[in-house]
Amino acid sequence: MNFLPLALYAAAFVVYAIHFAKRQPSVGRTATTLLLLGVLVHTFVIGMQTMEVRHVPFSNTSAAVSSFVWMLALSYLYIEVTTDERAMGVFIVPILVGLQIIPAINPGIDSRNPVLDSPWFWVHVTTLLFAYATFALAAMLGLIYMLQFKEIKKKHLGYFYTRLPSLHVLDAMNSRAVVVGWLFLTVGVVVGIVWTAQALALSPDNSNLQAMSLQDPKVFIAFLTWSVYSFAMVARKTLGWTGRRAAWLSALGFAIVLLNFLPVSYFVTTSHTFQ
């Protein structure tokens, strides 16, 4: 079921790439239409899975990745529509394609751990996934900023210079994405803490809940992520860390997020591995 959105995202990527090279408005509109179609189909797929298992399909990593891709696509579309800048599509859409491969080839098994049967769980996972999607955008904006910065600073006004938005726009969007992501990350983490405390009172013997501490890799990396983005925001305000420094920080932050999301989830047994 996750193949169809994957195919549409891949098609959208090809058309975004053509639009980036040729800069024809009609090609750009086709790219947006394909992406929009991909998001709609993806919405339908997630909706069907929700009906099937009778709750939002977050409880295994593949389903979570699929939801993450969906949110990232939505966030990107929002930015594209509000700024009328299509040049970033060629950088963002490949992330969608790459990540969507995971749920497409490995649908995962839906676990029904009774501990997860709580409304807190959905809030926790939704806010964190959305935060991560926003951080992905921020990181991509940061990378694009660095590309554009390099061309202007080195006075080689080449291929990217004409196609990419201005440094100011990229920096402002990066800043906004970091703030929005940080807010959702904070809400997600706070909800996680509150919910753990509540669940622990109900079932004190649960090994997962007992393992929820800063020593746990998943929890530790989440706090590390939070620290990096908090620093990025404070440094921008007080130390004047705008532009390239902010771009590096958001790239670093997202590298940590990815580390937490994929290798840690698949290969390390943590407090968040529910059997």
Next chain:
Amino acid sequence: MELRERLDFSSRDLGAAVQALALRPSADESVVLSTCNRSEIYVVCSDPARAREEVAAFLSEYHDLPQSAFTPHLFSHDNEAAARHLFRVAAGLDSLVIGEPQILGQVKDAFQAASEHHRTGPMLSKLFHWSFVVGKRVRAETALGEGAVSISFAAVALARKIFGQLNGRRVLVVGAGEISTLTAQHLRSNGVGEIAVTSRTAAHADTLAASVNGLSIAWDDLALGVSSADIVVTATGSQRPIITRAQIEAVTGRHRRDPLFIIDVAVPRDVEASVGDIEQVFLYNVDDLQSIVQENLSRRSSEVARAEAIVSEELAKFAAWLRSRGAVPTIVALRERFERIRRAELNRLDGKLAGLPPEGRARVDEVTRLIVEKLLLEPTEQLKALPDEETQVAYTEAINRLFRLRDAESLSSSDDTAAEIRRTDRRGK
């Protein structure tokens, strides 16, 4: 160069020129196009040789110049060649700076001035509107007009890639030179917030400040001005750098929050090269900007072939339209011929039809008219769609002979549509 200025129409009223030209009987329609490097007259006439003489006489009288002064630099195009020339002009292919954006507007103005004085008819209206289409297509489908091709425009384009919208950005101009003035003017028209001007000679600063609606500040406040500016343009005659890295770091600290774009158009440099190493500072000097301009120019010339292809494509369509128009006199004559026959037959049968009631007679008239229409429909379409001029001449000739149209009226298909163009060629001068 001198001749170019003496034949210029743009300093005088284009409408007046068109009206003066209208007094000459040979031109049915006319448009006068004048830009900084061309003066062109587009004329529709039935006698090209005579029109050529009259346009030359007009040029001589209007500009008060003997014909011998400009005749060697005059050239003319007829028919399709004239259309091709106008299409290339509108596309920006005939400009000194290839792809420059103003030319299409100037062609539109020329047409507008002529049509306000009722000097444009079906031919020039079609031709000029077609040239607007060519101009727009070339702009949309090629990169012929892309990239700044002057130093001041290149500087403004860079500023926009750094700051996005320039609204509210603060500009400091140090020293009043030609390029710095132009750059300040372009920045102003791009909506920058405040322009401060400083110069060792306060009077120069005041003059420039007044011309760009900015304010003049004291030379001693230079460092302060740099610290509060987003864009700095320097153009002093100083032999030593007036802005150093130490100065900038002293006023803005090591981490600038916002970028600073410095455009140093002075020779020798006004700004120490190491200033460009500061993280958020972008330093461009006149050579950097010049090489951007060169790159843009060569990129534009690589687009020429694509633009010429569009011109040729549209020209082919226009030529087809011209030919379809060339068939019009034959079609009109043919229709008149058929109509005469129909009337003659109806008159001949008048006695026999007299017995019919009025409705019946009206019906006969209607039916015969419809038969003639239907008979002529297909030949008319075919004549309009002939593929080239040679075929058209042959077909027209054949129809003239078959229906003995030439007896009825003399017609000449090509003269009617000849567009005559004269242009003073200034490239040699």
